[in-house]
Amino acid sequence: MILRDILSPFYVWKRAFEKPYSINTLSEARPGSPRYRGFHQNDIDKCIGCGTCAEICQNATIDMVPVKETTDGDSGLRPRVDYGRCCWCALCVDICPTGSLTMSNAYSWVEEGLDLDVRETYCYIPGYDPKPWDAEELGYRKPEGFELLALERIPMPHLSSGERKNSFVEMVKGYSRELAIGEADRCIQCGICTATCPAHMNIPGYIKAIREDNIAEGLKILYETNPLPGVCGRVCTRRCEDVCALSHRGDAISIRWLKRYLSDCVEAAKYRGIMRQEIIPRDKSVAIIGAGPGGLSAAYYLALQGYKVEVFEQKPAAGGMLRYGIPEYRLPYDKLDKDIDYIVSLGVKLHLNTCIGKDITFDEIYRRFDSVFISTGLFEPYRIGIQGDDHPRVVTGLKLLSDVTEGVPVSLGQKVVVVGGGNVAMDAARTALRLGSEVTVLYRRREVDMPADREEIEEAHEENVRFIFQGIPVELLELPDERLQMAYARAEMVDQGDGKRPQPIPIEGSREILEADTVIAAIGQGMNFLWMEGEARANIKFGKWNIEADRWGQTTDNKVFIGGDMFNRTADAITAIADGHRSARAIDKLLSDNK
Numbered sequence: 001m002i003l004r005d006i007l008s009p010f011y012v013w014k015r016a017f018e019k020p021y022s023i024n025t026l027s028e029a030r031p032g033s034p035r036y037r038g039f040h041q042n043d044i045d046k047c048i049g050c051g052t053c054a055e056i057c058q059n060a061t062i063d064m065v066p067v068k069e070t071t072d073g074d075s076g077l078r079p080r081v082d083y084g085r086c087c088w089c090a091l092c093v094d095i096c097p098t099g100s101l102t103m104s105n106a107y108s109w110v111e112e113g114l115d116l117d118v119r120e121t122y123c124y125i126p127g128y129d130p131k132p133w134d135a136e137e138l139g140y141r142k143p144e145g146f147e148l149l150a151l152e153r154i155p156m157p158h159l160s161s162g163e164r165k166n167s168f169v170e171m172v173k174g175y176s177r178e179l180a181i182g183e184a185d186r187c188i189q190c191g192i193c194t195a196t197c198p199a200h201m202n203i204p205g206y207i208k209a210i211r212e213d214n215i216a217e218g219l220k221i222l223y224e225t226n227p228l229p230g231v232c233g234r235v236c237t238r239r240c241e242d243v244c245a246l247s248h249r250g251d252a253i254s255i256r257w258l259k260r261y262l263s264d265c266v267e268a269a270k271y272r273g274i275m276r277q278e279i280i281p282r283d284k285s286v287a288i289i290g291a292g293p294g295g296l297s298a299a300y301y302l303a304l305q306g307y308k309v310e311v312f313e314q315k316p317a318a319g320g321m322l323r324y325g326i327p328e329y330r331l332p333y334d335k336l337d338k339d340i341d342y343i344v345s346l347g348v349k350l351h352l353n354t355c356i357g358k359d360i361t362f363d364e365i366y367r368r369f370d371s372v373f374i375s376t377g378l379f380e381p382y383r384i385g386i387q388g389d390d391h392p393r394v395v396t397g398l399k400l401l402s403d404v405t406e407g408v409p410v411s412l413g414q415k416v417v418v419v420g421g422g423n424v425a426m427d428a429a430r431t432a433l434r435l436g437s438e439v440t441v442l443y444r445r446r447e448v449d450m451p452a453d454r455e456e457i458e459e460a461h462e463e464n465v466r467f468i469f470q471g472i473p474v475e476l477l478e479l480p481d482e483r484l485q486m487a488y489a490r491a492e493m494v495d496q497g498d499g500k501r502p503q504p505i506p507i508e509g510s511r512e513i514l515e516a517d518t519v520i521a522a523i524g525q526g527m528n529f530l531w532m533e534g535e536a537r538a539n540i541k542f543g544k545w546n547i548e549a550d551r552w553g554q555t556t557d558n559k560v561f562i563g564g565d566m567f568n569r570t571a572d573a574i575t576a577i578a579d580g581h582r583s584a585r586a587i588d589k590l591l592s593d594n595k
């Protein structure tokens, strides 16, 4: 035995009377440094549940769990963090597209009690499961100017306003391969956009295909839910972009232009080889009334299921409002025809110049076919509703646009006044401008209230369309030289309370005058069912404005379905396409069950 063995215990005992070195964390606070990466915080309302944090975490620390109702642009999921796994690298905070996820500088936390499940305690949903550091202001935030995400959209090449003013040439040129891959590369693949797309297109799927330069795969994904990708890639109302995760901090992904890129990349002759769709013929037949996007979409999916599909269309060409409404500078006919030709190539029989109710009765169609899908759209333009609006120099936006499509000579004169603020008004105004007129748009509300697409309004401004806002048409008078005088009242916007839309109310004595060679009415359109007479109509129930139908578009006569503008309130191409697809599935079920 050596001397140290004898003395050591005394040294240890001496320490027993010293102040302890460790800190009692429960009673003695010891804050972390200001930017310490402590436990997570999440602004639960700002978070959209995109799951990018879970995706980037290298330790599988985060899983996404449901805590909210799903709404547009919000998955309803929120990140749950498992502190048994977290290494506090803060990648999740740096990547978060909304900036909702941060870290407090709290790092110490003791739970008391013996019966606690340790995993449940140290695995919680920041911002949802209350924690003492929820309101902590110190901690880690994404540093200013530091970005893991590419927030700026790759600009789309397009014609200048000077070049496009007198031309119907397509104004948007489309992405090259390099630009498309660059834009696709910005997508974080969260899928938030998919729920908002009426057709629920697999957007992250086709964007990934672009990034991997796998065009064939991308095209197949497009056609799963949308047989008019060349059309939608140009004119879709793109509600998906409104909710894109990146739009919270930067520019939304150009989802529409990427779709266009994919469909433009593939020549029509190669579609068949890429799609390789096997069709097993069936002995049942379906009639489709109206060759707009609703009818064409139903035709495509029913033809794929092997049904004999015949489409009846009163106009000389298919496409509905896509052809007879949307002008060529936005949607060239050859691009529309490319989409339509592929649908027809699957065996769909197209009867053009065939108006139901005139050339064939609805009864005959009803009797000849096992099921009928109707998508006849809104083609009855409303009148302005003022004295003098029946003058021959008052035309409707729809008539002007359809005449231009059909090559009917149009003479509008030098000065044109367009009444309205929606997309039809913008298309009519910009068409009149391209035909050489000076154009003024008269709209009863403010610019922010215009229902037209923002991009179209901006482009109209660039092209020198003049706007008069808060102007309510009062009467139309004819001048001796056959020109027109549009009298309008200035309006003030009066708040209606209860979150209702403010109403434009004419200001007394505020009458003003606009002179015009032609007035174009573009204030909306409705439908009529005069063509639907006879016995077959008996089973079909009509509501106040429309035919009654369930969510599949099935009417009270179970073999008749409706879709498109005459069914939904959205009145855009992609919703009509989604309606056609939805009813095609329901018709398939009906005809399969009735075998």
Ligand SMILES: Cc1cc2nc3c(=O)[nH]c(=O)nc-3n(C[C@H](O)[C@H](O)[C@H](O)COP(=O)(O)OP(=O)(O)OC[C@H]3O[C@@H](n4cnc5c(N)ncnc54)[C@H](O)[C@@H]3O)c2cc1C
Binding pocket: 235, 236, 237, 289, 290, 291, 292, 293, 294, 295, 312, 313, 314, 315, 319, 320, 321, 322, 325, 326, 354, 355, 356, 357, 375, 376, 377, 378, 379, 398, 401, 423, 424, 427, 531, 563, 564, 565, 566, 571, 572, 573, 574, 576
């Ligand atoms: C000027 C204008 C611009 C637009 N811009 C856009 C845009 O940028 N983006 C967008 O997404 N949407 C746009 N829309 C809306 C879009 O075109 C419609 O929502 C869509 O076309 C509706 O499709 P649908 O199948 O319901 O009917 P429609 O496209 O209206 O097609 C109905 C078809 O039925 C035919 N038909 C009607 N009655 C009969 C009958 N008795 N017998 C035989 N055939 C008949 C019609 O001739 C027509 O071809 C625009 C519409 C207009 C008018």
Ligand code: SF4
Binding pocket: 056, 057, 058, 059, 060, 061, 062, 081, 085, 086, 087, 088, 089, 090, 091, 092, 093
């Ligand atoms: S801090 Fe790092 S390890 Fe922890 S959850 Fe975030 S990404 Fe995962």
Ligand code: SF4
Binding pocket: 186, 187, 188, 189, 190, 191, 192, 193, 194, 203, 204, 207, 243, 244, 245, 246, 253, 255
């Ligand atoms: S397009 Fe936007 S919302 Fe859609 S997957 Fe990509 S980043 Fe997410």
